[in-house]
Amino acid sequence: MLSTPMSADPLGRQVAAPILSVRELCVDFKLEHGIVRAVDGVSFDVRRGEVLGIVGESGSGKSQILMAAMGLTAVNGKCSGSVTFEGREILNASPEKLDKIRGSSMSMIFQDPMTSLNPYMRVQDQLAEVLTAHQGKSRKEAIDIAVEMLERVRIPDAARRISLYPHEFSGGMRQRVMIAMALLCRPALLFADEPTTALDVTVQAQILDLLSNLVRDLNAAVVIVTHDLGVIARMCDRVMVLYGGRVMEEAAIDDLFEAPRHPYSQGLMAATPRLDDDVAHDLRTIPGAPRALTGKMGGCPFAPRCERRIERCTIETPALLRGAGGRAAACHLVTP
Ligand SMILES: Nc1ncnc2c1ncn2[C@@H]1O[C@H](COP(=O)(O)OP(=O)(O)OP(=O)(O)O)[C@@H](O)[C@H]1O
Ligand code: SF4
Ligand SMILES: [Mg+2]
Known part of the structure; x- marks a missing residue:
C-alpha cells in the first residue's frame, strides 16, 4: 500500500500533505469599463477527510x-x-489535463442541477458516461454501479428511475442525482457550490447528512461554498470567511462560531445557528453594500461598512496574519 505523503502544518506538526493547495489565487474579469478583481490573493490547503467551508455574501468571489x-x-x-x-499545478492547465483529473479524481456539485445535467439525455446515459469514459467500465457494469449510487443517495426505485430524463425528477431528486454523479468516480476532492440552496430546509438537512456520510466513506477532501451558516455548521471542520474577494478570517469551525475575531465575521455570526438546527441561516444583513471590485483597491475591503474602522484601514490593506490553532485574520485591530 502507498503511504500517505506528509507535510508540516502551521504549528510544525506532521500531518497528511494537502490534496489541494491554493496560493495567492487572483481572478480578474475584463469588462468594457475596466478590470474586476473577483478573487484577490486567496490561499488555502485542504486535506483528505477534511471539509472546508467558504462563506461570504453574494459576489464575494x-x-x-x-x-x-x-x-x-x-x-x-x-x-x-x-x-x-496532489502536487501538480492545475491552474490554467490544458483542457485535456483537466478533463482527466475532473473525471477521475476531482468533481463538482453545482448550485443548479441543470448546469451539469443534460436535459436531453436519460439519467442512465449521463451517469454511465462518467464511468465508461474515465474508468473503462463496460456499459452494463457502469449502469449497475450508477443504480447502486442512486440507491445510496436514496432515490426510491432507482433501477427503474435511472432510465428517466432529468425533468422527470423533482428538484430534490435532481439534486440527489447530481450528487450521485459527482461521487460516481469516487473523487478524492469534491467541490460543492451551494449544493442545497434551492431545496426546502428538511430536504436540505437530509441531503447534507447524506453528503457528509458519503464523503466520509470516500475519505474525500471537500470544499463547500455557501452563504448559509447552518450548512457550514452542519458540514465543515474549518471555515474561511471571504469578503470582496479576500480572506477575512480562517478558523476551525468551533472557534469561529464561539469567538469570531474579524469585525466582518462578528457581524455575520451575530445570529449564530446551533449545530443541530434544521432552519436556513442566511447571513445577517450588515448595513451598507460591498465595495465595487473595480478601480483602486487600497485599504481594507470591509472599511466602508466597518464600525471599528480607523484611519489606517482606508490606506493600508491588512495582511492575513496566521496565529496558533490554524486561526488567521486580516484586520489591523486583530492579532490572531
Ligand atoms: N464573467 C464575468 N465577468 C465579469 N464579472 C464576473 C464574471 N463572473 C463573475 N463575475 C463577478 O465576480 C464576482 C464574484 O462572483 P462569484 O460568482 O464568485 O460570487 P459568489 O460569492 O459566488 O456569489 P453568490 O453567493 O451570489 O453565488 C462578482 O462581482 C461577479 O459579478
Ligand atoms: S482593518 Fe479596519 S476596516 Fe478592516 S475590518 Fe479591521 S478594523 Fe474594520
Ligand atoms: Mg456563487
Whole structure:
C-alpha cells in the first residue's frame, strides 16, 4: 500500500500533505469599463477527510475560486497564482489535463442541477458516461454501479428511475442525482457550490447528512461554498470567511462560531445557528453594500461598512496574519 505523503502544518506538526493547495489565487474579469478583481490573493490547503467551508455574501468571489480550480473561468477571466492538486499545478492547465483529473479524481456539485445535467439525455446515459469514459467500465457494469449510487443517495426505485430524463425528477431528486454523479468516480476532492440552496430546509438537512456520510466513506477532501451558516455548521471542520474577494478570517469551525475575531465575521455570526438546527441561516444583513471590485483597491475591503474602522484601514490593506490553532485574520485591530 502507498503511504500517505506528509507535510508540516502551521504549528510544525506532521500531518497528511494537502490534496489541494491554493496560493495567492487572483481572478480578474475584463469588462468594457475596466478590470474586476473577483478573487484577490486567496490561499488555502485542504486535506483528505477534511471539509472546508467558504462563506461570504453574494459576489464575494466564492464560486470563482472553485471555477478557477476546475478550469471553468469565463472567457473574459484571467487567473493567476497557483492551484496544485496532489502536487501538480492545475491552474490554467490544458483542457485535456483537466478533463482527466475532473473525471477521475476531482468533481463538482453545482448550485443548479441543470448546469451539469443534460436535459436531453436519460439519467442512465449521463451517469454511465462518467464511468465508461474515465474508468473503462463496460456499459452494463457502469449502469449497475450508477443504480447502486442512486440507491445510496436514496432515490426510491432507482433501477427503474435511472432510465428517466432529468425533468422527470423533482428538484430534490435532481439534486440527489447530481450528487450521485459527482461521487460516481469516487473523487478524492469534491467541490460543492451551494449544493442545497434551492431545496426546502428538511430536504436540505437530509441531503447534507447524506453528503457528509458519503464523503466520509470516500475519505474525500471537500470544499463547500455557501452563504448559509447552518450548512457550514452542519458540514465543515474549518471555515474561511471571504469578503470582496479576500480572506477575512480562517478558523476551525468551533472557534469561529464561539469567538469570531474579524469585525466582518462578528457581524455575520451575530445570529449564530446551533449545530443541530434544521432552519436556513442566511447571513445577517450588515448595513451598507460591498465595495465595487473595480478601480483602486487600497485599504481594507470591509472599511466602508466597518464600525471599528480607523484611519489606517482606508490606506493600508491588512495582511492575513496566521496565529496558533490554524486561526488567521486580516484586520489591523486583530492579532490572531
Ligand atoms: N464573467 C464575468 N465577468 C465579469 N464579472 C464576473 C464574471 N463572473 C463573475 N463575475 C463577478 O465576480 C464576482 C464574484 O462572483 P462569484 O460568482 O464568485 O460570487 P459568489 O460569492 O459566488 O456569489 P453568490 O453567493 O451570489 O453565488 C462578482 O462581482 C461577479 O459579478
Ligand atoms: S482593518 Fe479596519 S476596516 Fe478592516 S475590518 Fe479591521 S478594523 Fe474594520
Ligand atoms: Mg456563487
